[in-house]
Every structure is written in structure tokens, then in C-alpha cells.
Amino acid sequence: MKMLLGEVVPVAGTGIAIGILLGVGATVLLRSRFYGIGAVEWTVLVPVSAAMLTFSLMVTWLSARPWIEANPMEAVRHN
Numbered sequence: 001m002k003m004l005l006g007e008v009v010p011v012a013g014t015g016i017a018i019g020i021l022l023g024v025g026a027t028v029l030l031r032s033r034f035y036g037i038g039a040v041e042w043t044v045l046v047p048v049s050a051a052m053l054t055f056s057l058m059v060t061w062l063s064a065r066p067w068i069e070a071n072p073m074e075a076v077r078h079n
Helices: 002-033 042-069 072-077
Strands: none
Touching: 002 042
16 A cells, blocks of 8 residues: 555646646636636635545545455465
8 A cells, every 4th residue: 555655646746736836827817807816826726736635545545455455365366
């Protein structure tokens, strides 16, 4: 599980960082079109980023759980 999470966290973190940069860029470009929004809406970006990271870790854990609990010798024997 440690190996899987070590592979998922950098990919998810990179995606979240790119999403934050694109979100801030779009907000800066469209700020004049909307009333009452700032350059960076942290009240939106932080919870959405946390939810995306949580979701990616949850999906990784749910998909890897059956394989982690499997006996390797039993898997080789049935192959």
C-alpha cells in the first residue's frame, strides 16, 4: 500500500497543482466579467483540491485492497 500511495500522491499532486494554476489564471482573466470575486478564491480552491486528493487516495485504496490481502503463493498456484 505504501508503494501504491507513493506513486499516486505525486501524480494527483501534480494534477491538483496544474488545476489550481489554471483556476487562478481563469479567475484573473474573467474577474472583470463577474461581480464580487477576487483574484484567487481560496475558499473554493482549497476544499476542491482537498476533495480531489482524498478521492484519488480513496480510489487507490479501494482498488488495491483485494490485491494486498491476497496470498502471493495462492495467486501463483492458480495462474
